[in-house]
Amino acid sequence: YTCVAKNEEGYSARSDLEVSVMESPEILEFTFGSKPVNEGELRQIVCSVIKGDEPMRISWSLQGEDLAPGPDLTTTQLGSRSSMLMISRVSHRHSGTYTCTATNPAGSTFHSAELIVNVPPRWTVEPTDKQFAQGSD
Numbered sequence: 001y002t003c004v005a006k007n008e009e010g011y012s013a014r015s016d017l018e019v020s021v022m023e024s025p026e027i028l029e030f031t032f033g034s035k036p037v038n039e040g041e042l043r044q045i046v047c048s049v050i051k052g053d054e055p056m057r058i059s060w061s062l063q064g065e066d067l068a069p070g071p072d073l074t075t076t077q078l079g080s081r082s083s084m085l086m087i088s089r090v091s092h093r094h095s096g097t098y099t100c101t102a103t104n105p106a107g108s109t110f111h112s113a114e115l116i117v118n119v120p121p122r123w124t125v126e127p128t129d130k131q132f133a134q135g136s137d
Contacts, residue, residue, distance in 0.1 A: 024107030025052030027100060036116040037090050044086040045113060046078065047100030057103045058083040063096045092119045 001019060006012040028048040037043055049056055060067040060075050060083065069075060072088045087094050099112040 022053045022104065022106035023051060025049045025056060025102035025104055025109050027102055027109055027111040029111055030100070031113045032098075032115045036118045038118045039091055039120065041090050042086070042088055043090055043094075043115065044084055045098070046082055046084045047102070047111065049081040049102045052102065052104050053106060054080055055104060056080055059101050059103075060085055061099045061101065064099075067098075087115075090115070090117055092117055 001017045002014065003017065004012060004014045026049065028050045030045045030047060032043055032045060047058060047060070049058065058077070058081075067073070067075065067085070072091075073094070074086050074088075076084045076086070078084055083100065085098060085100075095115055095117045097112050097114045099110050101108060101110040
């Protein structure tokens, strides 16, 4: 765009302006599936940004806290518009709501999925054998 201003005495000023319209991100929905995951299984999900201008930043969180990679949990950037979250051996500590957030200069958006983990029963207190005399409590 060009803006020109003139006054009654014939003086004028001119300025050029470039306008760029940026589109905020949109994330393709993802899920861990409709059934709970058994402890020890592998699970992975991909967060794909299907709309929005670059540069794009994609991040993961669990229960609202930034996700810290560990020996059994990794995040991998797949190009500039996707990120994969992989849990190589699911355990009870992986249960919760995972959120992918995509941010660019035009805005930010997120999508969440819940991971429910089946854990086999464990003794909290190991039972011991007891002997009682007949007729006692």
